[in-house]
Amino acid sequence: MRIFRNSCVVMGLALLVVLSLVAGCAKPAPTPPAPPTPPAPPPPTGPERGGILLTTSIGDASFLNPILSADTATGTIVGYIFEGLVTLDGDVNLKPLLAKRWESSPDELTWTFYLRDDVKWHDGIPFTSKDVKFTYESILHPTYTGPRVANFNMLLGAKAYLAEIAAINKQFSDKAISEEEHKAKTLEAYQNWLKLEAIQTPDAHTVVFRLAEPFAPFLFNSVSLGIIPWHILKDHQGVAMRDHAFSRKPVGTGPFKFKEWKSGEHVAVVANFNYWGKVPYVDELVMQIIPDMNTIGVALEAGRVDHGSLVPEEFARFDAMKHVQTFEFPAFSYTYMGFNLTNPLFKDKLVRHAISHAINKEAMVNEIFQGHAVPAWTHGSPVRWDYNPNVKQFPYDVAKAKQLLAEAGWKPGPDGILVKDGKRFEFVLQTNLGNKQREAAAVVIQSNLEEVGIKVDVQLVEWSTFVNAVLLGKNFDVCIVGWALGADPDAFSIWHSKGGGFNFVSFFNERVDRILEQGRVVGDLNQRKALYQEMQAILAEEQPYVFLFYPNTLVGINARVEAPFKGSPAHSSGILWNAEHWWIPEKYQKGPILTP
Amino acid sequence: MTKYLARRLLQAVPLLLGITMITFLVVHLAPGGPAQVMISPDASPADIARIERALGLDRPIHVQYVMWMGRMLRGDFGRSFNDGQLVTTKIAERLPNTLMLTLVSFTVALALAIPIGIVSAVRQYSALDKVSTVVALIGVSLPAFWFGLMLMLLFSVQLRWLPSHGLSTYGSGFILGDRIKHLILPVTVLAYGGNLAAYMRYTRSSMLEVIRQDYVRTARSKGVAERVVIYKHALKNALIPLITMFGLSLPGFFSGALITENLFAIPGIGRLALQSVFTRDYNVIMAINLMVATLVVVGNLLADILYAVVDPRIRYD
Numbered sequence: 022m023r024i025f026r027n028s029c030v031v032m033g034l035a036l037l038v039v040l041s042l043v044a045g046c047a048k049p050a051p052t053p054p055a056p057p058t059p060p061a062p063p064p065p066t067g068p069e070r071g072g073i074l075l076t077t078s079i080g081d082a083s084f085l086n087p088i089l090s091a092d093t094a095t096g097t098i099v100g101y102i103f104e105g106l107v108t109l110d111g112d113v114n115l116k117p118l119l120a121k122r123w124e125s126s127p128d129e130l131t132w133t134f135y136l137r138d139d140v141k142w143h144d145g146i147p148f149t150s151k152d153v154k155f156t157y158e159s160i161l162h163p164t165y166t167g168p169r170v171a172n173f174n175m176l177l178g179a180k181a182y183l184a185e186i187a188a189i190n191k192q193f194s195d196k197a198i199s200e201e202e203h204k205a206k207t208l209e210a211y212q213n214w215l216k217l218e219a220i221q222t223p224d225a226h227t228v229v230f231r232l233a234e235p236f237a238p239f240l241f242n243s244v245s246l247g248i249i250p251w252h253i254l255k256d257h258q259g260v261a262m263r264d265h266a267f268s269r270k271p272v273g274t275g276p277f278k279f280k281e282w283k284s285g286e287h288v289a290v291v292a293n294f295n296y297w298g299k300v301p302y303v304d305e306l307v308m309q310i311i312p313d314m315n316t317i318g319v320a321l322e323a324g325r326v327d328h329g330s331l332v333p334e335e336f337a338r339f340d341a342m343k344h345v346q347t348f349e350f351p352a353f354s355y356t357y358m359g360f361n362l363t364n365p366l367f368k369d370k371l372v373r374h375a376i377s378h379a380i381n382k383e384a385m386v387n388e389i390f391q392g393h394a395v396p397a398w399t400h401g402s403p404v405r406w407d408y409n410p411n412v413k414q415f416p417y418d419v420a421k422a423k424q425l426l427a428e429a430g431w432k433p434g435p436d437g438i439l440v441k442d443g444k445r446f447e448f449v450l451q452t453n454l455g456n457k458q459r460e461a462a463a464v465v466i467q468s469n470l471e472e473v474g475i476k477v478d479v480q481l482v483e484w485s486t487f488v489n490a491v492l493l494g495k496n497f498d499v500c501i502v503g504w505a506l507g508a509d510p511d512a513f514s515i516w517h518s519k520g521g522g523f524n525f526v527s528f529f530n531e532r533v534d535r536i537l538e539q540g541r542v543v544g545d546l547n548q549r550k551a552l553y554q555e556m557q558a559i560l561a562e563e564q565p566y567v568f569l570f571y572p573n574t575l576v577g578i579n580a581r582v583e584a585p586f587k588g589s590p591a592h593s594s595g596i597l598w599n600a601e602h603w604w605i606p607e608k609y610q611k612g613p614i615l616t617p
Numbered sequence: 618m619t620k621y622l623a624r625r626l627l628q629a630v631p632l633l634l635g636i637t638m639i640t641f642l643v644v645h646l647a648p649g650g651p652a653q654v655m656i657s658p659d660a661s662p663a664d665i666a667r668i669e670r671a672l673g674l675d676r677p678i679h680v681q682y683v684m685w686m687g688r689m690l691r692g693d694f695g696r697s698f699n700d701g702q703l704v705t706t707k708i709a710e711r712l713p714n715t716l717m718l719t720l721v722s723f724t725v726a727l728a729l730a731i732p733i734g735i736v737s738a739v740r741q742y743s744a745l746d747k748v749s750t751v752v753a754l755i756g757v758s759l760p761a762f763w764f765g766l767m768l769m770l771l772f773s774v775q776l777r778w779l780p781s782h783g784l785s786t787y788g789s790g791f792i793l794g795d796r797i798k799h800l801i802l803p804v805t806v807l808a809y810g811g812n813l814a815a816y817m818r819y820t821r822s823s824m825l826e827v828i829r830q831d832y833v834r835t836a837r838s839k840g841v842a843e844r845v846v847i848y849k850h851a852l853k854n855a856l857i858p859l860i861t862m863f864g865l866s867l868p869g870f871f872s873g874a875l876i877t878e879n880l881f882a883i884p885g886i887g888r889l890a891l892q893s894v895f896t897r898d899y900n901v902i903m904a905i906n907l908m909v910a911t912l913v914v915v916g917n918l919l920a921d922i923l924y925a926v927v928d929p930r931i932r933y934d
Contacts, residue, residue, distance in 0.1 A: 073787070073788060075787065081700075082700070083699050083700045084700055084701060163667070163671070164670075164671035165667075165671070166668050166671050166672060168664075170664050170667075171661070171664070183663065183667075186667060187663050187666065187667070190666060190667065190670045190675075193670070194670075194675060259671065260671050260672070263701045264696060264701055265701075268700070268701055269700075269701075269702065283710075283884070284700075284702070284707065284710055284711070284884055285711065285884025285885075285888060285889070286783065286784070286882075286884045287787060289787075305788075307787050307788075309782075309783065309787070309882070310882065310884075311782055311882040312879050312882060312888065313762075313879055313880050313882070315762075315766055315880070316766075316769070316781060316782050316880055316881065316882055319766070319769045319770065319773055319774055319781045319782075320773075320781045320782055322774050323769075323773040323774045323777060323780075323781050324777075325773070325780060325781050325782070483895070484895065485647070485648060485649040485653075485654070485895060485896070485897060486647065486648045486649065488649060488653070489648040489649035489653050490648035490649075493653075494648075522661055522662065
């Protein structure tokens, strides 16, 4: 899961690591008459090798090192260069990658992975179990600066070790120990943890993980992380890895090799002809960094790039173009309006139900997204295996909303605004500045709620301030934000009343807490599915959020590109996840770009 | 003059020091920081605390400031928190792009603005004066993002004459013709929407003032050709206010043109600066801020010196 935001006005925000930038402006773009378009290319005969595929990204990459970064732009490139032990296919199912197969002990505390023996790093050195051990151990180094600790803190002894590090850090901030002592102590603690051998390598192609507790998302979230080479980085763990030139000139095992990265301009990768698996068809893939969604549209229309995200208003226009193929698929993210449940206004469930009935989601989908979105009713994604389609829904019904508010004791005052015990029903609705779709949703909600006698003030806040001061600081009445979900349904940090660092709304439900705890431990997929479906039903009934909509991902691709999708690729890393299978017919390969 | 220069330079030191202090304080007080930017729903406050410890961001602000100052004086501006690149490398990579864009558009703007300004002044209230005034006002009023987008739609999408974005065609290396093609649209936006109108109007008003001076009348009355009067006697004096303008424009050449850089996907300083503010990339913000502040000081000083060079009546003692 990721905190999810859309933005177009503000560039470079994609560098806010982890925050996926998907779609953009709702600015009405001018619609000039369609340019003269020659006929579309004839049907292909079969995959052909060669050509340069020009993709686009709104944000630049950060660290081209899978353990140091989690943002979308970097993730796309890192996914071509590096490989994890397992991966996900287009339907979000697990698939072996660097591991041929794996098994777990009956108690799910020991996981054994059998690695491929035909894999070489891009510099020719063979890939072994040493690399795997090194990669995942580096994540627990005391000065590690990346965002992946939570995926590995269930390793044997890791939690105790991390607590020890936190204690040593505290001693330092209390000035009880010097900088040198601090460094020595933390490194010693790390060495002691390494001695526990939570990750063992019985031979060059076998890795054994020993966990302190069962962790169901282990396959999806932990060992899917890309492996980095021990032979290059072995003396550079922690902060030294962050400062190492490797992140700007990475060496991996994947289907593409790194070529060049010009900051703010492009990142280029080339086909790895020594790849152990299927060699990519295109010679080169270049991700151009274009921070403005309008410019991406222009470049795609002008035939200057092969791929670009589209804004909903433009989709129909691009759909009509002969030289652009359009794709629409459900995304793994949803937008919601969250109530601060510590605010007395929202403590009453009837009131939350009433507000849900008062909000017209259909109108938002049609007017803000021109129909390119799906109304949401609970937490989760309709295209993920754990989704519960039978939860309680709160359709748009003004009369019902008014009736529920009256039942809750709210009576219209002299100016039409509801009053209860002398208190008027008014609150501030906050969302992040620059996200046109959320800004528009806020305005719709404002007018919807005015109809039932609730006064809403809308406030727009700069993103970083919004996240840190408003959300994490819990300084809000009601907020509009979104979640980008991962392949695993674990939502502990969002809904758990204690461990949930992202439970901004202060939701507390005994049963949901238990489900989230069990969901991490139970290995059986069907059992987990049942648990999470129950949670989704409770969340729909409790309405801690008004779940608003799932914006569809809209993409345009130049007609020269043959992109083998089956239906709707529901993949959290977007449409480019399998670019190694894309190809360009030979007659369209001349020149860096072609307009059919 | 030397004494004056020395005094001005000495005055600049506390000024710059104050600017760095205020900037440092403000950026650190803004909610969030580099560690929070890496925020993921799985990160705990302990994770953030550990990253802050590793990066030295857990120290009190004044300690961090003194450390930053110490490193800065040794020429070490640190690394970007976003991607680990040295801040100096990051700026050096982008500065040439920004300078190319701003200087070319400035030159284009001046090359058009001064002659048009002179003609409008000499033939005040003529049709040409009125047309150029209207055209100039339209230029100033056009929002850059809209104007740029319109140019793109016309020249990249409809006519397909010019590329839509970037500074070069991928894979072609540096080719002068290709570079010029890429620069035409952004330079047009910057020159027409920015400097052109301003410099034209300044030239016009300054020229109008000068041609009413006694020495111009004297030149005319002794029978000097009108052309010589305008270009030799009047123009040189009319340019003095433009020098101030130039001095004040200097920091802008380096700080870049944010909207244009963004729209045309040109990796320049303006884009870097804004991005670093949004991602709380402290080291980058501080370096760019110090650079621009220094240029403001230098630009003002330069304008004052050039005054004395152009106008012998002005002396600094």
